[in-house]
Amino acid sequence: MFRVLVSDPISRDGLEPLLEANNIEIVQKNVSEEENLAQYDALFVRSATKVTEELMNQMPKLKIVARAGVGVDNIDVDQATRKGIIVINAPDGNTISTAEHTFAMIASLVRHIPQANMSVKNREWKRSSFVGSELHGKMLGIVGLGRIGTELARRAKAFGMRVAVFDPFLTKERSEKIGVEKHDFEELLTQADIITVHTPLTKETKGLLNKETISKTKKGVYLVNCARGGIIDEDALCTYLENGHVRGVALDVFEVEPPEHTRLLEFEQVIATPHLGASTKEAQLNVAYQVSKEVLLFIQGKQVTTSINLPAMSDEAYQKVAPYDSLAQKIGSFLSQYMNQPVQSITIEYEGTAAEIETAYVTKSMIASFLKQRMDININTVNAGVLARERGIQFIEKVSDQNSGYSNSMKVTIHGEQTTSEIKGTSIPHFGERIVSVNGFSIDFHPSGHLLYIQHTDVPGVIGNVGRILGNHSVNIATMQVGRKEKGGEAIMMLSFDRPLDQPILSALTELDEIVFVKAIEL
Ligand SMILES: NC(=O)c1ccc[n+]([C@@H]2O[C@H](COP(=O)([O-])OP(=O)(O)OC[C@H]3O[C@@H](n4cnc5c(N)ncnc54)[C@H](O)[C@@H]3O)[C@@H](O)[C@H]2O)c1
């Protein structure tokens, strides 16, 4: 049974993909009210639940955190990554709703609609107190032209506004295509009549609009924040509202939510909503449905596509990666079992078509498989890199420009404290993966099942002796491959069996004079 805890109010209809699947139990209850957090495999949240390290420690089975929305600033993604917990979000399910809400806030702000509404409800009729400004012909300054910023720009243009944009990642071509003016931050500050922010809250964007930057804006500017509390510094807003430099402010988000102690709410010129940008039936259905489908993919062992802490990959892209992923896991596990010593560095080299895929994912998969043999914690592609680095293991990814004759290949070299080992493999369409070289010995075997690696001297009779000992122990050899570098020198044997070999058999083989090294490997 896969258990899902839905902590924040999330559309039940949007959970349909999970509700319809077998062996999934869904509990809709806030984390603070759930006594047995340890039983859950997945946690669904919006912005209210704080997914802290402490919470994750109480959920040892947690494998995936699904944010039914965009912002993940309420989730400790670094800690989730360390623990191998996948974090996903629903990047575009609430874009339209938030853009529409922002536009409604802008229109309300310049026409004083909330204040006028309150006044009329108080039985007043003060028409001259609420004279507003037209949007037509005014310049809207958008900071952050992502999904929401772009939709907002389209709406502003339909109202006859000029749209100026600052976004360090915006190209000239894209700004021309959308029909907005690309500016630097300083220009936008000095020219815009209304400034609205649509960036995530990061170290760079925290306090982006502060005492200094707001002082550069036009006197009488309107400021809008429907992205994240803290992008516009709340103390600075109070200062400029008090001295009249800022004419009005519209806020959907606050530094602390709910904003119990902020002075901002005392200003007549401030209009506010309680983080409602994504609160429409449509957006809530979209985001819940998006993350539910992703979690279902995860449960089915398929590739998730909207992960924050994994390389983004569509299912189609993963189909191309899958054969190499499988090969990488086999090589990682093989080398980890074979090399029973501390490791300093791992190098993985891709050649041919293997170099054309999402190699970062495959590298992490190989490292995860390598570490799994050595560590008794949850290791996967999410945390493999962090855990390897924490243990002082360097990993290097290379693309080879050599042509070794295979249409694709992957070579993994491990530098251990005492020795270095290397395995090369290839994936053959419709045939599966093959190991084609071990420590420079050419060989050809399918890396699967109960295997035995034997290093020996290339002398007559050794194969017979090995066969005799195995026969004496009633062990049937399923497959056998040999490889050598030169006649009479060192050679290797790779055997596979229908069952694992016990220690007495391995000891008997080791006692043969011509045998240098024996290692049973389970793949
Ligand atoms: N109020 C709500 O209910 C609500 C709903 C949805 C999203 N949001 C918030 O809105 C924000 C934007 O969402 P989105 O879906 O458009 O995200 P997005 O990732 O599509 O866009 C963010 C944009 O910000 C830009 N950016 C990043 N750093 C910047 C900087 N220092 N200066 C200028 N631009 C910068 C990026 O280049 C990107 O284009 C997020 O913080 C999200 O959490 C709020």
Ligand SMILES: O=C(O)[C@H](O)COP(=O)(O)O
């Ligand atoms: O980042 C988001 O998606 C929005 O801030 C919406 O947050 P919510 O899901 O708590 O409404």
